[in-house]
Amino acid sequence: MLAWFGRLDPKLTRWGLALFVGAFVFRLFGIDWGLPSAERYNSLHPDEDLNLAVSQQINPAAGKLTTGFYNYPTLYLTLTRVGTMVVDGYSPPGEVKTPEAAAGIRARHILVGRWISALAGAGSVWVVFAILYRRVHDLAALAGALAVAVAPGHIVHSRFETVDVLGAFFVVLSLYWAARLLPPGDEQPDDKSLNRYVLYAALCAGLAAGTKYNGALAIVGLAVPLVVLARRGKGSGWAVASCGVAAVVAVIVFLVTTPGALMEPEVFQRDFKFELLHTSQGHGLVFAGTSSGFLFHLANLFVGFGLLLTMIGACGLVWGAVRRHAWIGVFLVFAVVYYLLIGRAEVKFFRYVLPLIPVLAVGVGWVFDRFHTNPNTRWRTANILPILGICGIAGGGLASAATWTNWMATPDPREVLGKELKEKGGSVGLVSDAWFYTPTLYPEVGASRGVPIEKRLAYQQAVTKPQILQFVPEDPNQRKPWDSRLLVELRPERVMYSSFEFDNLYRLSLMSTVPAEFQAQVSDFKTFFRELNAMYTKEEEFSEPGTPGVEDLMYIRPTLYVWKRKPPIATTPPASSTTSSSSAAPAGTP
Structure with missing residues (x-):
């Protein structure tokens, strides 16, 4: 032979x-x-x-x-x-x-x-x-x-x-x-x-x-x-x-x-x-x-x-x-x-x-x-x-x-950040549907897009430490990434996102002329960041020098960002006014 x-x-x-x-x-x-x-x-x-x-x-x-x-x-x-x-x-x-x-x-x-x-x-x-x-x-x-x-x-x-x-x-x-x-x-x-x-x-x-x-x-x-x-x-x-x-x-x-x-x-x-x-x-x-x-x-x-x-x-x-x-x-x-x-x-x-x-x-x-x-x-x-x-x-x-x-032989940042966020508790806001790029906050977090969105949201809403928030309208099919209502209405204690969610829109946002099919998404992205910068401060950035920016090489080491809500500004009301307490706890997911 x-x-x-x-x-x-x-x-x-x-x-x-x-x-x-x-x-x-x-x-x-x-x-x-x-x-x-x-x-x-x-x-x-x-x-x-x-x-x-x-x-x-x-x-x-x-x-x-x-x-x-x-x-x-x-x-x-x-x-x-x-x-x-x-x-x-x-x-x-x-x-x-x-x-x-x-x-x-x-x-x-x-x-x-x-x-x-x-x-x-x-x-x-x-x-x-x-x-x-x-x-x-x-x-x-x-x-x-x-x-x-x-x-x-x-x-x-x-x-x-x-x-x-x-x-x-x-x-x-x-x-x-x-x-x-x-x-x-x-x-x-x-x-x-x-x-x-x-x-x-x-x-x-x-x-x-x-x-x-x-x-x-x-x-x-x-x-x-x-x-x-x-x-x-x-x-x-x-x-x-x-x-x-x-x-x-x-x-x-x-x-x-x-x-x-x-x-x-x-x-x-x-x-x-x-x-x-x-x-x-x-x-x-x-x-x-x-x-x-x-x-x-x-x-x-x-x-x-x-x-x-x-x-x-x-x-x-x-x-x-x-x-x-x-x-x-x-x-x-x-x-x-x-x-x-x-x-x-x-x-x-x-x-x-x-x-x-x-x-x-x-x-x-x-x-x-x-x-x-x-x-x-x-x-x-x-x-x-x-x-x-x-x-x-x-x-x-x-x-x-x-x-x-x-990098591949040591703990992935999604695992590290997931453990950290679980220990801190509170609430964490996601800017888009959880997937492979999301920290390990619960076992089903990386469920395929082939899994119905209702089921994926049910997994998400069952988690209590931390509470996971994502703005989802009454019709889940109308949801969109980078929805600023997450910040304004739900007000999570922390917001996190990955380079997979951020990099492409950031690149497009710098263009003098954004392609027509992406203009709405870029507009939402810019609005979200205006609110984010006003209400939150960057707490952590999990990144490595030399991380490849190429999409299918970045799988092994994405950059993860965590922002924390700013504390309320203390004010002294007039003596004659009547104060009312307001809860700082985030609202539940719609």
Whole structure:
């Protein structure tokens, strides 16, 4: 069987395995961050509970392979389901009699999905080393692999139960096989090997698409080697045939991994169209008023990979292609096509750049090799630049990875503030519906938006220490965030909010011309803060230096703000007047 993959190089295996293990162990630190618990029944990550619930709709043993939900393809969800079945088989959860027990089961199921992400993240490190091995100096191959191993954004998302890191792994694996069509030196693969590499690249592209739809773009990596080989004597007929076979294989693999596309075509088309519209129309307030995706994703890479590494990696891809190293063209073409896709989108989460990190790391390895092997001492000295990038100078790298890992391995500020507010008692006002960003004030505080609002408010109103206040009109559907009536009518002792609720509206409030669809929300926000500054004073701000402002990196360390109501100003009434007492206790929630 191994002969089908070719002879395994002992050094590649040893070094690759060592890098894989090191990267995997690094990703295990903090992997239990924010899991459901007896104190908080939902994950601190807003997508994990939904991903788990959807995955549990799959039952391979019973032949049920559909989910009824196709915002994502189903390969990762199927793997998560199989993993949870194995875990439950070895350690049966028993009868679930309490919400605390149910939260414990969800926690270990989510952890299964996180382990899959961690394995895929570490696997990407091995693949990058394999891509560079024997094409560049061994130290350069090591540098490229380390650039991925310590990329802080890649590490953080490797600890989430989400589709993104697994999808990025299959993308870079597909590009690896595409690059194998153009081996280093004078090697000349036989026709059988070439055909096999085409099939492997297509297979992995199909797996990437079956994990996340945009992973299908991995197939473009085959364009460069097919064109080059056609010009070297294979002929255009062979290239066209290979292209056709690759497309068919990728589609078949996608349909096998996401059978709902055939078994539930109407549901699949509905959700797939929703995803297309979602990326083109935006994500509500989250990215409103921000720069274009082309600039925004550069900032994402600077934060989650590193400014130096991003620039060096991009220069390396272009430099290698200009020097006519055709195999680098595989990665450059993919990077350009993929960046054009995400740059045009209105949704700009960091996770969209994850497939680019291993690709840029290949460029880092190439530049390291050019510097390291240059006979000119000055050029060799320039190798300090990628080393500094890997260490985390100018953002990203090991420095940020260590800091963010420490955050994930230590108590979350939502837990700390929740305990503090419980001890203080009194009343706490919320500026919007409680969710993942809200301190742990009661177990159901992170309940999904899919839970009816009446039920979520009932959870909230049952809490007495502290009393939780939110202004809700008689018709709950008419409620709105940042409603100043919370301050004027309910008058809670404290008000708290998070950077998830604050940052986007604050950014829009600074604009000279606010987009029409957000003007009412910005107006409410400004009115609320006028009242807040008049009636309250900031008591605490839970923040960390270097906290990433990127939405889906901020999950691990949001900034939390607490304001306390100012004491009433004492006045001395005239002797002839009659005083009346008025209670300072807040009114109940309408």
